[in-house]
Amino acid sequence: MSNGTERVTEADNYLAAGTTLRSWLTTHDHKRIALLYMISITAFFFIGGAAAVLMRFELATPAGDLVSHDTYNKLFTMHGVIMVWMFLIPSIPAGLGNFLMPMMIGARDLAFPRLNLLSWYLYVGGGLFTVVALIAGGADTGWTFYAPFSTLFSNTHVIFVLFGVFVVGFSSILTGINFIVTVHMLRAPGLTWFRLPLFVWANYATSIILVLATPVLAMTLLLLAAERLLGVGIFDPALGGDPLLFQHLFWFYSHPAVYIMVLPAMGVVSEIVPCFARKRVYGYRSMAYAILAIAIIGFMVWGHHMFVSGQSAYASLLFSLLSFLVAIPSAIKVFNWLATLKGGSIEFAAPMLYALGFIGLFTLGGLTGLILASLSADVHLTDTYFVVAHFHYIMVGGAVMAYLGGVHFWWPKIIGRTYPEMWGRIAALIAFFGFNLTFFPQFLLGYAGMPRRYHVYPERYQLLHVLSSAGASILAIGYLLPLGYLTWSLFRGPRASSNPWRATGLEWTTSSPPPPHNFAQTPIVTEEAYAYDSSADPKESRA
Amino acid sequence: MNAAAAEPFDDVRQRARADTFGLWIFLMTELMFFGPLLFGYWFGRVEYAHAFAVASRHTDVTLGTLNTALLLSSSAAMAAAVAARVRRATRVATGLLLITFLLGCAFLVVKGLEYRSEWHEHLFPGAGFAFAGEDAAAVRYFYFLYFALTAVHALHLIVGMTLLAVFAIALWRGADEFGAPRRIELAGLYWHFVDIVWIFLYPLLYLLGRSGA
Numbered sequence: 001m002s003n004g005t006e007r008v009t010e011a012d013n014y015l016a017a018g019t020t021l022r023s024w025l026t027t028h029d030h031k032r033i034a035l036l037y038m039i040s041i042t043a044f045f046f047i048g049g050a051a052a053v054l055m056r057f058e059l060a061t062p063a064g065d066l067v068s069h070d071t072y073n074k075l076f077t078m079h080g081v082i083m084v085w086m087f088l089i090p091s092i093p094a095g096l097g098n099f100l101m102p103m104m105i106g107a108r109d110l111a112f113p114r115l116n117l118l119s120w121y122l123y124v125g126g127g128l129f130t131v132v133a134l135i136a137g138g139a140d141t142g143w144t145f146y147a148p149f150s151t152l153f154s155n156t157h158v159i160f161v162l163f164g165v166f167v168v169g170f171s172s173i174l175t176g177i178n179f180i181v182t183v184h185m186l187r188a189p190g191l192t193w194f195r196l197p198l199f200v201w202a203n204y205a206t207s208i209i210l211v212l213a214t215p216v217l218a219m220t221l222l223l224l225a226a227e228r229l230l231g232v233g234i235f236d237p238a239l240g241g242d243p244l245l246f247q248h249l250f251w252f253y254s255h256p257a258v259y260i261m262v263l264p265a266m267g268v269v270s271e272i273v274p275c276f277a278r279k280r281v282y283g284y285r286s287m288a289y290a291i292l293a294i295a296i297i298g299f300m301v302w303g304h305h306m307f308v309s310g311q312s313a314y315a316s317l318l319f320s321l322l323s324f325l326v327a328i329p330s331a332i333k334v335f336n337w338l339a340t341l342k343g344g345s346i347e348f349a350a351p352m353l354y355a356l357g358f359i360g361l362f363t364l365g366g367l368t369g370l371i372l373a374s375l376s377a378d379v380h381l382t383d384t385y386f387v388v389a390h391f392h393y394i395m396v397g398g399a400v401m402a403y404l405g406g407v408h409f410w411w412p413k414i415i416g417r418t419y420p421e422m423w424g425r426i427a428a429l430i431a432f433f434g435f436n437l438t439f440f441p442q443f444l445l446g447y448a449g450m451p452r453r454y455h456v457y458p459e460r461y462q463l464l465h466v467l468s469s470a471g472a473s474i475l476a477i478g479y480l481l482p483l484g485y486l487t488w489s490l491f492r493g494p495r496a497s498s499n500p501w502r503a504t505g506l507e508w509t510t511s512s513p514p515p516p517h518n519f520a521q522t523p524i525v526t527e528e529a530y531a532y533d534s535s536a537d538p539k540e541s542r543a
Numbered sequence: 544m545n546a547a548a549a550e551p552f553d554d555v556r557q558r559a560r561a562d563t564f565g566l567w568i569f570l571m572t573e574l575m576f577f578g579p580l581l582f583g584y585w586f587g588r589v590e591y592a593h594a595f596a597v598a599s600r601h602t603d604v605t606l607g608t609l610n611t612a613l614l615l616s617s618s619a620a621m622a623a624a625v626a627a628r629v630r631r632a633t634r635v636a637t638g639l640l641l642i643t644f645l646l647g648c649a650f651l652v653v654k655g656l657e658y659r660s661e662w663h664e665h666l667f668p669g670a671g672f673a674f675a676g677e678d679a680a681a682v683r684y685f686y687f688l689y690f691a692l693t694a695v696h697a698l699h700l701i702v703g704m705t706l707l708a709v710f711a712i713a714l715w716r717g718a719d720e721f722g723a724p725r726r727i728e729l730a731g732l733y734w735h736f737v738d739i740v741w742i743f744l745y746p747l748l749y750l751l752g753r754s755g756a
Contacts, residue, residue: 102551109551111561177568185561186551211568215576223579223691232668232687234583239668240684245586249579 013416013513028113029516033120034099035414038407040124041087041095042483047131048082049479051075055455056438056472059465064456072455073140074156080143081134081161085168086127088395089257091403092264093210094123094175097203099414101179103507103514104197106188106523111181115174123171130164133157142453144254147235147246151227159228162221169214169221172260176210179203188506190525194285197505197529201288202267205295209256209263212299217253220246247309251302259298261395262362263291265402266333269355272409273337275503276352277344280530283336290329290336297326307378316375323373330366334359349501350424354405357432361397365390368443383453386446389439397435404431404482411486412500416513417493423485431478437471504531559725566729570736577695577740584688584747587681594681596752601666601682602689606657607749610650611741617646618738621707621731628727633714636727640711643734647704654697661686689748696744699737706730 014031018024024032055075058066067075098116102109110116133139137157141150150158183204187196196204224246227233234241274281281287303311303319337359346352368390371377381387405428412418441464446452450461457465499508506523507514552558588595624639665673668687676682710730714722 107551111551112565113551173572177565177572180568181561181565182551184564185557211572212575215572215574216578219576219579226691231670232690234587234684234687238680239687240587240591240680240682241687242586242590245583249582 012515013511014516015416015513017516026117028109028117030102030110030113030116031099031414031514031518033116034095034097036120037090037098037123038095040120040127041091044082044086044127044131045091045479046483048079048087049476051079051082053472053476055079056469058455059457060469062457062459062462062465067455069455070140071138073142073453074134074138076453077139077142077161078134081130081139081165083395084143084257085165086123086130088261088399089172090123090175091261091399092268092406093179093203093206093260094119094171096268096403096406096410097179097199097264098175100410100507101182101200101203102186103510103518104200104505105183105186105191106506106519106525107182107186108517108519108522110178111185112178116178119171119174119178122167122174126164126167126169126171129167130161133160133164144250145221145224146250147224147227147243150224151233151235159225162225166218166221169218172210172214176207176214179207180211183207188523188525194288195525195528196288197267198270198281198284198287198291199264199267201291202263202270205291206260206263209260209295209298213253213256213260216249217257220249220253223249244306244309244311247306248302251305252299255302255305256295256298258391258394259294261399263294265358265362265399266291268402268406268409269337269358270333271503271505272351272355272405273340273359274530274532275409275501276347276349276355277341278347278532279340279344280528280532281336282339282342283332284528284530286332287336290332293329294326297322297329301326304373304378307375308382320373320375324370327366327370327373330362334363334366348425350419350421350428351405351409351501353425353428353432354401354408357428357435358398358401358405361393361401361432361435365393365397368393381446383451384446385442385450385452388452389442389446392439392442397439401431401435404428407482407486409501410507411489412496413507413512413514415490415493416496416511417489418496418500419489419493420485423481427478427481427485430481431475434471434474434476434478438468438475439471441465441467441471504529562725562729563732566732570732573699573736573740577692580688580692580695581747584692587684587688588751591678591681591684594678595685597676597678598682598685598689599748599750599752601664602749603657603660604749604753606653607745610653611745613646613650613653614738614741617643617650618735620646621734625724625728625731628714628722629724633719633722637711637714640707640714640727644704644707644711647700647707650700651697654693658690692744692748696737696740699740703730703734703737706733 014029017029017032018027024036027033027036054067055072058064058072058075064072098110101107137160139154139156139158139161141154141156141158145158145162183196183200223233223235227235227239231239233239235243235246237243270281270287301319301323303315304323307316307320368386372381372387372390408419408424445461445464445468448461448464450457450464496512498510498512500512501508506519506525509523510519552561620639620643624636624643627633627636627639661667665671666686667690668683672679672683672686674682707730710722710727
């Protein structure tokens with residue numbers, strides 16, 4: 001990458017617009033709120049990661065010799081709750097999206113700046129509360145809080161965790177409302193819907209899921225709390241209720257939540273791949289429609305979590321079919337990314353390595369999802385490590401890889417400094433290798449019958465568990481490295497030019513870091529997104 | 544930081560449109576918030592059809608109907624208040640907001656009376672619940688939904704009444720900017736939403752199944 005010569009004067013950028021702690025904690029600037037989010041998200045990520053490391057240490061031997069089974073139960077609950085609600089769901093939308101959505105559409109800010117700040121306070125307040133509850137007291141229900149265990153039997157601090165997650169949910173809702181209104185109302189002149197970058201499409205679709213699904217979670221958590229605290233509710237058969245009702249309501253939120261995690265990741269990859277292949281993204285419209293299709297069909301597949309829970313066989317049949325259907329738009333996206341690569345002049349910069357890692361790992365995660373969506377196979381594989389491996393390929397191999405790719409890609413824009421490129425590439429490769437070593441053995445473990453959420457296991461599983469634990473320590477290095485060199489770059493990195501990657505997109509037309517109100521004057525858009533020079537391949541002219 | 548320059552909108556009209564649009568999306572989230580309870584209701588209505596019919600005959604249809612009338616009148620007053628505010632008849636608007644507020648109060652009083660008699664009849668689904676009949680568990684399930692739905696609705700009504708009170712006081716004191724027409728309109732939109740939720744709760748909890756007696 002080229003380190004630019006054009007320097008930004010200090011007073012002209014949003015980072016210099018105020019340096020006191022108070023100026024940060026009362027800011028209405030979406031870029032500053034994005035940084036607040038990214039800092040807090042990173043902190044939660046490493047807390048959730050520490051729980052995972054402890055679990056992998058425990059699992060290195062067949063005996064339960066490091067932690068008690070109670071502690072182990074609390075560890076996987078803590079890992080799940082923190083990673084899902086404090087990291088994965090806000091990571092790309094509230095972190096990168098907060099920074100980029102207004103810039104990509106040529107706006108001065110999100111539609112409701114004060115609501116945006118409130119959403120961060122709800123997130124960080126609810127998140128801290130949850131983390132304290134999980135560390136000081138702990139809960140042993142898993143992140144899924146299944147009734148009646150969570151309502152009648154668990155003797156841990158379930159109520160506090162429910163409360164924290166409930167509060168964090170409202171932060172998601174506010175972000176979703178803000179994004180939807182912003183995309184509808186604040187696009188720059190000439191920026192029609194089909195000229196929007198796919199990152200904007202992806203976060204727009206994500207916002208729709210956020211506003212439709214999160215309130216359902218909120219009410220479901222309230223119902224759990226009422227049943228646990230007051231003994232009134234609709235899940236306990238003694239009260240006339242049905243535990244399966246809880247699973248329906250929970251997964252009605254939590255399966256779309258998977259798409260909350262992976263759609264924005266797809267958006268990031270759709271920005272990175274064309275830039276480093278120097279080609280317009282292949283099949284732009286089909287990409288946009290695929291995003292919407294995933295968001296819509298994703299609402300109708302939740303029952304595939306309940307194939308063995310006693311729901312009707314006909315319901316299972318439909319949910320299985322719909323789960324296969326959702327693979328089609330996902331496959332269209334993978335196909336289009338690959339077609340974008342074909343004939344491009346590819347540069348293996350760090351963001352591109354993360355993006356390529358995403359494509360491969362997401363594909364494997366998606367394909368194993370089809371195995372799980374098959375009714376008969378799922379009976380054998382339910383609650384085994386196969387499921388654990390499958391969703392980690394989507395969430396860690398997919399969402400985390402894309403998040404890191406995005407952080408590297410937009411780092412020069414966000415911070416105004418470049419990161420050490422060689423270290424970036426090394427970290428991406430280490431994370432890719434460590435990830436596969438951690439989670440591929442878990443497919444084999446699950447297929448061989450190792451159930452999830454156990455800390456003691458028969459000796460014949462040990463080899464694969466040891467491989468997985470070894471992989472986890474390598475993966476940890478892959479995550480700690482960026483923390484180190486990005487922190488270094490924050491203070492010491494060379495100044496970045498306004499567009500070090502020669503990327504298209506309105507966010508690259510302003511200085512790095514951008515001025516407080518993004519654009520000196522509102523830009524006027526006259527062409528479609530991804531206007532990369534594709535003269536190398538004349539077949540690619542249609543968009 | 545210059546707050547005025549950070550304003551994301553080009554003009555007041557764009558801003559007003561964005562506020563209205565944002566509130567509509569918020570109301571959609573509210574609808575989904577009621578969703579699990581309505582889903583639970585649908586499940587019970589299908590699964591325990593007989594018990595639900597028996598249980599809904601125990602709700603007080605007279606008070607329920609009275610409350611429906613009170614809320615519909617309040618929405619009419621609210622709509623008139625918005626219209627008055629838009630044509631700058633501030634005194635009239637303030638009075639109408641007050642009437643809307645008082646009708647909300649009356650609704651809550653009636654609801655409270657209902658709750659009281661149901662409590663005495665041991666219909667609250669807690670430990671003291673008692674119902675003579677074979678379907679006691681399913682009736683208890685119905686009464687949980689009855690209390691949960693009406694309580695969440697009442698909570699929303701209280702939020703709406705707080706908004707009305709704040710705007711009525713502001714207009715009475717002459718804070719025209721604070722009580723700008725577009726803001727009264729947004730408060731009205733929220734109020735009508737709370738009313739519409741009741742329009743669905745009323746037949747679900749009071750009417751359905753009653754005629755089969």
